[in-house]
Structure formats: structure tokens, C-alpha cells
Amino acid sequence: MGRYVRFLFATIYFAFLFSGSAQSITGEEPNTLKEFQDINTPSGRFNVFFNSVNRYQEHSAYDWLDTVKIYLSNAQKTNDTIATRLYQVMQAQIYNDLGEYDKSTALAKELYFAKDSLDTESQKIVLDVLDDNYANLQLYDKQIEIRKQKREMGITENVAFYDIYSNLGLYRKARNQYIMEVKPTIADNDSYGLAKYHSKVGNYLRLDNSAPTALSELKKAKAYLDVYLNDISVQKSEAEIFESDLLKADIEGNIAKCHVMLGEYEQAIPLLKGSIEALEASPKNAHRNEIIENTLYLADANLQLERYSEAKKSLDVDFENIGILQSIKRNSLLAAYYDKVENYKNAAMYYKRNERIKDSLAQKQSSIIKQQLVTIVANEDLENSQRLIDEQKRINELARSEMKAKDERINLVFISLIFTLLGFAGLVYAYVKSIKNQRLIAEQNHIIENALIEKDSLLKEIHHRVKNNLQMVSSLLSLQTKNTRSKAAIEALEEGKSRVKAMALIHQKLYQNDDLSVIEMQGYIESLINSVQSVYKKGGHNISITIDAEGTELDIDRAIPFGLILNELVSNSFKYAFPENDENGKIYIHLRKNGDQGYFEYTDNGVGLPEDAEERAHSSMGIRLMNRLVNQLQSKLNIDRDNEGVRFWFNFS
Structure with missing residues (x-):
């Protein structure tokens, strides 16, 4: 009997433990979609949707889209305009997250035209969605218009174009503008801001095929981010930690791509895997391209290391809305893979696909650029037409005024004729005099030009002689060094010699330049460092x-x-x-x-x-x-x- 009682108590105890652990496990994963559905107000659902750290972790974007469509249909049936607008803003964002940019753009444009009925936060989201859609659709003229609208509405102070330059492949111009606009706005103690800044600069350098320099910038970005994450004195919200993790994944992915570009495949593979895993947790559409790029670089690294099954696994990933350039790279890698495994028929098929895509891409890009130019010209023609209408109205007013004063002017015709003849005579005299003045001016300009040429030659000669004299001083210091036994004196002479060389280099650069007034500092600094290295x-x-x-x-x-x-x-x-x-x-x-x-x-x-x-x-x-x-x-x-x-x-x- 006692044995059965002990068995009964043990069974109850383990059942209790199991139920408690099940509850804790259930409570670990919050269900954002369920929280969204449990709220009764459209504004509350709007806040849950846009404030969730990762709304697509438990449920896909398609699940969210179906749910939002149900609420939208109910709001339209009850003629609830405010709720309808809020659900349409969410729907436009979901289409954007899914990469269905045409649908997202059509819905966002409808909301944009009715923006006066939206609150400020909704207006900002709609403009951000349009901005991202136009970038992905390569409609850069429309993207610029949206950014100007943001500035007019006070959403942003500056209209930045460095990302547009990057999308057009002008990476150096994008980097220079980004440095000029962003660097002065970051405080020296803002570790997170400096991490984002160096990450962006490093990525532009990577895209510009400067892998070693890019790697240095990206490692600097990772160091700043580590400082920010390890700083316990700053309280960080869940959203800030999540964004920091995404930035870290982005930086490590770009570091790995630099390793692949430099042929360091073993170092790249673990970083690429970790980056892909972290970025897949992001609800933002912007990270989809990074995931695709990292996956293709992972395939490339495994292919170079002859790990063909791993490479094929990455190439077989089914991506939605893959870009044209990414398709070209994927086809190239597949062709290389089939070459390696000696399946030349499939290799040839992917090579041919790339040729067709490249031809189509050239036509598409030409069509897009032509379409944008036509749009810009049409806008200019519209403005010119309006100006012509206003000018015609003004001319008509003047004509009516002249008709009223016609009778008064008839009496002044003869006097006007006399003054006209006098004026004509004066013009003839002025013309003759101006010809003489022009000849005199031409002669003086010739003299001045010759004098300037002679001056430039003399200045170059002066700078050349100054450089030679400074080099002679440097040589004398070298001779003195050889005849001196004191270590302190030798060091002092070497330092003086180095300073003299720095000044001589200035004069050398000046007489070698066409413009004697300024020196290009990049080349000068490089020459100066070489000079210092020769001393030490x-x-x-x-x-x-x-x-x-x-x-x-x-x-x-x-x-x-x-x-x-x-x-x-x-x-x-x-x-x-x-x-x-x-x-x-x-x-x-x-x-x-x-x-x-x-x-x-x-x-x-x-x-x-x-x-x-x-x-x-x-x-x-x-x-x-x-x-x-x-x-x-x-x-x-x-x-x-x-x-x-x-x-x-x-x-x-």
C-alpha cells in the first residue's frame, strides 16, 4: 500500500513539473500577431505593427497581409475612414517587405495624394515606403521628388543622394558625399554612430573594389560597435539591441566579402554563415539583398575551396525577388560549379542565360533612363508653358495700353525721328571708337598674356632653384652627420635634414604643377612619407x-x-x-x-x-x-x- 502511495505522489510531482516547464516554454516566445489581434482599436494595432522588434519571427508577411486585409475590409464596410487609412499604411509596408514594389507603390501613392487625412507618423511611413520602392524600381527622379517632399514637410533637413549614387554604381562619389555630410554630425563619444559611419564608408570602398582599405574601415566599425555593446553605463532598449545585432551582422558580412575578394576563403565562411543567420531575423526589406549577396559569396568561397556540395546548397536557395545583377552572379557561379563537376551541358546553359539577361538589362536600363529623362523634360516644358502664358498676358496688357496712347504718340513721331537720326549718328561714332578700343584692348591683352607666361616661367624657375638650394642644405647636413660622432648631434641633424626635405618637396610640387598657387595634398603627403622612410x-x-x-x-x-x-x-x-x-x-x-x-x-x-x-x-x-x-x-x-x-x-x- 505505501509503495502505491509513493508512486501516486511521484506521478503528481512530475506532472506539476511538466506543466510548469511547459508554461515557461510557452511564455518565452511572444506572439506579435496574436497581440495585434487581441487589441480592439486600429491605432493600437498600428502601434503594435510598427513598434514590434521582429513581427515576422512567428508569422510570415503573408499571414500578416491576410490579417490586415480582413480588418481593412471591415473598416471599409463601416465607412471608418481613419481605420481604413491606418490599415492601408500597414498594407503598403507589408507589400514593400515582400518585395512587391509595384503593389506597394500603387497603394502608397493613393495614400500620398490623401496625406492631409493622415497623421504625421503615417505620412512619414508612406514617404519612406515610396522612397524605398522607387529605389528598388530604379525610378531615381521620383525618389528625389519624394525626398524633397520630406524636406518641405520637415521630416528631414537634408536631401541626401549618396545612396542614389551608389545604386548607379558611382561608389566613390557616394562615399565622398557621405563623408562630407555625415562625418561632421557624429560626436567623438558616439560609438554607435561611428560604427554605422565606418561601416558605410567601408562598404562603399568594398563596392569600389578597394578590399584592403575597406577591411580596415569595417574592422574599425566593428571595434566601435563592440565598445557600444559593452558599455553598461548606457541603458539600451530591446529595439536598440536588436538594431545593434543587425548592424553587427551587416559589418561581419561585409568583412567576409572582403576576405573572399582577397582570396581568404576559410576566414570568410563562418562570418558569412553567422551574418546570414542574424539578418534572416530582420523584418526590414533592406536586409534581403544583403542575405542574397552573403549567400552568393558563401557559395563562391566553398566553390573555390572545392566544397562543391556546400556551394550547390547555397546556390539552390530559392530567393524571392532576386535582383538582375544577383541573378547574373548566381548563373555565373552555377556555370562554374557545373564546369568543376564536368557537366558542360548545364554550364553552357547558364552561360547562355547570362548573355540573355545582360542584353535585357542593357535595354531595360536604357528604357528606364529614357523614361526618367522624358518625365523631367515634360515637367520643364509644363513650367515653360506656364511662363509663356504669363508673358503673353503681360504683352496683351501692354498692347491695350499702347492702343489707348496711340493718338498722343502720333504728334511725337517727327520729334522721335529727329532723335533717332541723332542717336544713329551717335551709334556710328561709338562703333568706330569701340573698334579702336577693341584693338587697343587686344594689344594690351597680348602683352599681359606674354607677361603672365613669363611670370609663370620665372616662378617655376624660382621654386626649382629654392628646391635645389634646400637639397644642397640637406646634403650639407648629411656630410656633417658623417663627420659627427655624438649620437644626439646626429639625431638633431637627421631631424633637421628631414624638415628641410619636407620644405623642398613643397617647392618641387609647385614647379611641377601647372597651377603655381596651390598644391594637391594627397600626392604631397605620399611623397613626404616616402621621404621620411628614406631617412629612417x-x-x-x-x-x-x-x-x-x-x-x-x-x-x-x-x-x-x-x-x-x-x-x-x-x-x-x-x-x-x-x-x-x-x-x-x-x-x-x-x-x-x-x-x-x-x-x-x-x-x-x-x-x-x-x-x-x-x-x-x-x-x-x-x-x-x-x-x-x-x-x-x-x-x-x-x-x-x-x-x-x-x-x-x-x-x-
């Missing part, structure tokens, strides 16, 4: 140096101080920043001049400045020289010792 033969050759000064030009009054400042900074990095090993050394130089304002930044990841750097600054000639040179530029030198290595920066005018 034992170091600096393994350091990765990134120069971001393309397109920046300075006059000689600013270029010489900059050359001397850079000479000091690079010399110090070569001598002191990497005392043990410089294989992982990195130097970043950034110089920009936008109108009257300029910005300079220099960083390295070396050992940094010593703790007594401020006391040494008073006795160090290099620091004192840099401070004086920065003062010449009417600025102040800033030094950051908190992060790894050291960072110098200042603004100038």
Missing part, C-alpha cells in the same frame, strides 16, 4: 598608412606648415610608436578643406605618449615646433591620449 631606414616599412586627403588643395602658406607638422608626426611614429614590432602598426592621416573651413587629424595605434608628456612638451623641440606651426594656421593643437596610441587634430581656416 630601420623602421616604418611594415606600418599600414591610410591617407584620406584626396581632392584637397592648399596654398604654399598653409602647405609648408602642414608639411613640417606631418614630418614631425610621422617621424615620431617611426621612431617611438612601435619600439618592439611595427608589423601591426597603423597610421591614419585625414585632411579636408571645405570652403573657408578645414580639418586635420593624425592617429597611430602605437604605445602612445609617455605619462610625463606634458612636462616634456616644454623641452621637446618637435612639440614646440608643431605648436608654433599650428599657431601660424590660427588654430590650436589638440592631443588625445585616452585611446590606444595617440591622436592629434585641429581645425584651421
